[in-house]
Amino acid sequence: xxxxxxxxxxxxxxxxxxxxxxxxxxxxxxxxxxxxxxxxxxxxxxxxxxxxxxxxxxxxxxxxxxxxxxxxxxxxxxxxxxxxxxxxxxxxxxxxxxxxxxxxxxxxxxxxxxxxxxxxxxxxxxxxxxxxxxxxxxxxxxxxxxxxxxxxxxxxxxxxxxxxxxxxxxxxxxxxxxxxxxxxxxxxxxxxxxxxxxxxxxxxxxxxxxxxxxxxxxxxxxxxxxxxxxxxxxxxxxxxxxxxxxxxxxxxxxxxxxxxxxxxxxxxxxxxxxxxxxxxxxxxxxx
Numbered sequence: 001x002x003x004x005x006x007x008x009x010x011x012x013x014x015x016x017x018x019x020x021x022x023x024x025x026x027x028x029x030x031x032x033x034x035x036x037x038x039x040x041x042x043x044x045x046x047x048x049x050x051x052x053x054x055x056x057x058x059x060x061x062x063x064x065x066x067x068x069x070x071x072x073x074x075x076x077x078x079x080x081x082x083x084x085x086x087x088x089x090x091x092x093x094x095x096x097x098x099x100x101x102x103x104x105x106x107x108x109x110x111x112x113x114x115x116x117x118x119x120x121x122x123x124x125x126x127x128x129x130x131x132x133x134x135x136x137x138x139x140x141x142x143x144x145x146x147x148x149x150x151x152x153x154x155x156x157x158x159x160x161x162x163x164x165x166x167x168x169x170x171x172x173x174x175x176x177x178x179x180x181x182x183x184x185x186x187x188x189x190x191x192x193x194x195x196x197x198x199x200x201x202x203x204x205x206x207x208x209x210x211x212x213x214x215x216x217x218x219x220x221x222x223x224x225x226x227x228x229x230x231x232x233x234x235x236x237x238x239x240x241x242x243x244x245x246x247x248x249x250x251x252x253x254x255x256x257x258x259x260x261x262x263x264x265x266x267x268x269x270x271x272x273x274x275x276x277x278x279x280x281x282x283x284x285x286x287x
Contacts, residue, residue: 001054001083003090006036006043010053014045017075028056028071035060035071042094043071046083055083059091059103062192067095069105070189072114088121096287103287104184104191109279123283126182128262129191132241132275135255136225136248157209157216157243164208165199168215172231180261184282186228188259191282194229202229209247212239220251227258230266237269245273 011032018026035043041060045053057072069091074083095103107114109128160168172178172194185194199217202208207219213236217229225248232240241258248256260266262279271277 001046001048001086002051003044003046003087006032006045006053006056008033008036010045010056013053014056014073017077018073021073026073028073031058031071040098042091044087044091044094046087054078055087057084057087057091059095060190061095061098061100062187062190064099065101066192067092067098067100067103068190068192069095069103072105084117085121088118092285092287100287102284104282104284106189106191106280106282109281115281118283121285123285125281126284127180127184127282129186129280129282130258130260130262130267130270131278131280132258132260132267132270133255133278134245134270134273134275136245136253155212155239155243157211157218157247159206160203160208160210160215162200162203164210164215165203166196168208168231169194169196169199171214172229175231176263177231177261177266180263186259188226188228211243212236214240216240216244218244218247220253223254225251225253225256227256230258230260232266234265234269237266238272239269241270241273241275 011029015029018028035041035058038060041058043058044056046055047053054075055073057069059067059069062068069088072084072087092103105118105123107118183193184191185198199208202217207217209216209218211232214232216227218225218227225244227244230240244256244258258270267277
């Protein structure tokens with residue numbers, strides 16, 4: 001077996017044994033070339049004696065000291081042979097060579113074999129995260145069965161100035177949400193440590209909003225409103241969720257995806273506002 005960088009020609013073989021990864025298929029074919037050509041990443045395959053890929057994973061630097069591991073796949077006929085663990089070790093060594101002090105990855109909460117594999121590879125859980133999804137459209141502000149009252153002006157999201165970045169960062173860092181997040185922020189499915197500079201940049205890009213009881217970072221991506229950073233209180237979680245519903249409706253989005261650390265009152269607030277909750281576990285390995 002040889003671990004090597006992926007080639008464009010590997011995709012055809014990989015597609016054959018990843019077609020049924022999930023009930024709906026797999027996303028690997030849609031990101032393969034982007035990952036392969038990423039100057040800050042390394043899409044790896046493990047090839048047999050005939051140079052046929054039997055496993056793959058992608059590792060990429062997400063900051064000068066942090067790396068993210070994703071897309072780990074093993075041919076169904078070659079599982080339970082330690083290929084994934086060997087690939088993970090190789091990816092971690094690559095990241096260390098680039099200056100990474102930590103590598104992180106995410107596993108869906110109910111995927112027990114994957115949890116066992118990453119734990120055996122030296123990763124430890126650093127938190128459970130929620131992605132709250134909601135369709136936008138009929139009754140988006142007061143959905144039937146979700147209760148609620150009309151959203152008042154004070155409950156609407158308002159764009160924040162750059163001056164809001166520092167108080168938002170300090171409040172989040174010292175409060176339950178920031179502590180539970182371990183200082184991390186997701187960019188969709190990729191996590192790294194949040195810096196004050198990140199909030200300042202988001203404010204300049206008009207993505208930082210003043211929310212009921214706090215702040216959120218939210219932006220349209222295609223037909224989806226993505227809220228990847230939220231700071232609020234237990235008294236205002238429901239109001240924030242409903243304010244995001246309204247913003248998505250005003251921007252003519254079709255759906256909302258909100259990411260936040262799994263905290264009971266925060267999950268409850270988004271459920272009450274009509275979201276469907278899914279949870280994933282973030283793991284880390286120090287290098």
